[in-house]
Amino acid sequence: MPLATRPTGLPTPQILTTCTPDLIDHLDFVSSGNPGSTTWPVATSAFFMPVVVDQTRTYVRAFWLNGATVAGNVDVGLYTLSGTNTMTRQFSTGAVAQAGASVMQTVTINWTVTPGLYYLAQSLSLATATTWRSPSPGVVSSRPAGILYNAASHPLGATVTVGSSSTAGMPFVGLSELATI
Amino acid sequence: MYTPGTKDASHGSQFTSYMALARYRTTYTPAAPVSTAWPTANRAFLIPFVVAYPLRVQEMWWQAGTTPGTATVDLGIYDDTFTRLRSTGPTAAVNTTDILQPVNGGAITPITLNRGRYYMAMLAAATTITVRAVAPANQAARFMGIQISDIGSGTLPATITPASLGTVAFIPEFGLTTITQVL
Numbered sequence: 001m002p003l004a005t006r007p008t009g010l011p012t013p014q015i016l017t018t019c020t021p022d023l024i025d026h027l028d029f030v031s032s033g034n035p036g037s038t039t040w041p042v043a044t045s046a047f048f049m050p051v052v053v054d055q056t057r058t059y060v061r062a063f064w065l066n067g068a069t070v071a072g073n074v075d076v077g078l079y080t081l082s083g084t085n086t087m088t089r090q091f092s093t094g095a096v097a098q099a100g101a102s103v104m105q106t107v108t109i110n111w112t113v114t115p116g117l118y119y120l121a122q123s124l125s126l127a128t129a130t131t132w133r134s135p136s137p138g139v140v141s142s143r144p145a146g147i148l149y150n151a152a153s154h155p156l157g158a159t160v161t162v163g164s165s166s167t168a169g170m171p172f173v174g175l176s177e178l179a180t181i
Numbered sequence: 182m183y184t185p186g187t188k189d190a191s192h193g194s195q196f197t198s199y200m201a202l203a204r205y206r207t208t209y210t211p212a213a214p215v216s217t218a219w220p221t222a223n224r225a226f227l228i229p230f231v232v233a234y235p236l237r238v239q240e241m242w243w244q245a246g247t248t249p250g251t252a253t254v255d256l257g258i259y260d261d262t263f264t265r266l267r268s269t270g271p272t273a274a275v276n277t278t279d280i281l282q283p284v285n286g287g288a289i290t291p292i293t294l295n296r297g298r299y300y301m302a303m304l305a306a307a308t309t310i311t312v313r314a315v316a317p318a319n320q321a322a323r324f325m326g327i328q329i330s331d332i333g334s335g336t337l338p339a340t341i342t343p344a345s346l347g348t349v350a351f352i353p354e355f356g357l358t359t360i361t362q363v364l
Contacts, residue, residue, distance in 0.1 A: 011231045011298050014261055015326030037319075065324055103348070104320040132319050172324060180328065180345050 011054055015181065017174030018049040018120055037067030037102070038133045041167040044154035046123035048079060048087060048162055049170060050146040053113050059175040062093050063106040064122060067130025070098040074129075076173055077156040078111065079119040087119060087148070087160040095155045098129050106181060122173045123154040134170040145170070196238075197356030198228045198301065216246030216279075217314040220351050223335060225304035227259065227328040227343055228352070232294045236359055241269055241287040243303055243355035246311030249274045249282065253306045256287060256355060257337040261298040264340050268302075271335045274310055288361065300328070303355045306335030316350040327352060 062076040077092030091111040099105060124131070147170060148162035241256040257268030267289040275284040305312070328343035 010233050011296060013229055013231055013326065014298055015229060015324075017324065019324075035321075063324070065319055065321065067319075102319050104323050132321070174324065176326070178326075178328075178343065180343050181323065181326065 012052065012057060014177040015174060016051055016053070016057075016059070016120075016176075018051065018170060018172060035132055035134050035172075037069070037130045038169060039067075039069075040124040040127050040129050040131065041169075042151055043127040044123060044125055044152045045167070046121055046150045046153040046156060046160065047165065047171055048119040048121045048148040048150075048160075049173070051118050051120050053115055053118060056112065056114050057177055059109060059111045059113065059177055060179050061106045061176040061181055062109050062174070063104055063176065063181060064171065064173045065104050065132035066098060066100055066102060067132055068101055069128065069130045070101050071129040072098060072124060072126030073154070074098050074105070075123050075155045076107065077121040078113065078175070079121055079160070080116065081119060081148075081162075085162050087121070087162050089156060089158050089160070090118070092121075092156045095125065098124070109175075111175070119148065120173050120175070121156055122171045123156055125154050132172050134172070196230055196301065196358070198303075198352055198354060212315060214244075214313040214315045214354050216248075216311045217316070217351065217353075219305040219308050219310045219312060219353075220349060221331065222307050223304065223332050225302050225330045225332055225337060225341065226351070226353060227300040227302050227330065227341070229298065229300055229326045231298050232296055235293050235295050237291055237293045238267070238357050238359055239288065239291045239361050241289055241301075241355070241357045242281050242283070243353065244313040245274065245277065245280050245282050246313050247278050248276065248309075248311050249278075250276050250307065250309045250311070252310050253335045254282065254310065255304045255335060255337045256357075257302040257304075258292070258294070258357060259300040259302055259341060261300070263300070263343060265337060266294075266299075267292050268337045271306065279313070286361070301355065301357055302337055302341065303353050304332060304335065304337050313354040315352050317352065318350065320346075320348065320350075322346055322350060322352050
């Protein structure tokens with residue numbers, strides 16, 4: 001049954017993050033160690049994490065967890081995948097200066113998203129910047145979770161060719177329907 | 182890719198504040214809950230959860246810490262417009278270490294929660310109450326969508342105004358259940 005008409009299953013939470021059951025189940029199974037402040041693996045690289053939107057939702061905040069060192073810029077976007085490796089940008093924050101060590105950073109947005117499968121994307125401009133990321137289960141274990149990757153996409157491009165992640169771990173990124181978060 | 186019922190708040194007959202954590206447990210260092218004083222008097226904590234299919238909720242509970250004291254605790258359920266659906270009303274705690282409370286049962290008028298998004302709420306009237314809680318680092322609790330509301334009294338209101346958790350690192354252990362034998 002097409003996702004757009006799926007009548008059952010989990011409603012999309014008001015706070016939609018990369019920590020969805022689709023990813024957590026797999027990463028919990030294979031991961032070891034605790035999340036923590038981690039440098040961005042490659043400057044300008046981007047991660048794409050699958051999320052499902054069950055009905056039309058309007059998001060007013062994008063957010064992520066900063067690590068102990070902030071530097072450069074962050075871009076958060078929402079993409080759709082066509083074919084096997086072409087991401088098409090639906091929305092993005094644009095490059096935003098990373099600010100506030102060890103806190104959650106938020107950006108005001110106004111994205112109305114129709115039902116479907118999307119990829120929540122994040123890229124950072126500098127490899128000295130840190131974010132709070134999941135433990136490192138290993139590169140191979142990230143792939144079955146559906147995480148895709150591009151080595152150079154900052155700011156996030158209109159179309160991006162993606163492949164399997166060459167880096168372990170998963171960023172914590174989210175969208176909120178609530179202005180207070 | 183989606184697997185219904187795994188690590189979501191609709192799984193099984195119990196819904197707890199820690200199911201929100203289970204869903205997001207890779208966001209924080211998984212330390213065990215410990216006895217913790219309620220951080221601010223008359224403050225409510227709102228924990229989001231989702232329901233995939235109709236479920237009939239009958240009871241709510243919270244986990245006491247070392248010295249729960251005798252101040253009141255109010256537990257409730259709100260929908261995603263922050264309208265109260267049910268609550269226990271302010272109920273005096275019993276000063277017994279580490280027990281589930283309310284001692285005489287946290288029965289609420291049964292309600293069927295249909296598919297949707299909800300919040301479970303816990304409000305304590307005093308900082309002398311201790312509850313079992315976790316303290317996620319790095320604003321991970323905020324990332325989970327947990328909200329607060331400073332009520333000004335010990336009673337959960339009919340409509341509640343959420344506020345950002347900010348730097349507060351506190352998630353109390355409480356929940357709701359579809360059965361009546363928890364307490």
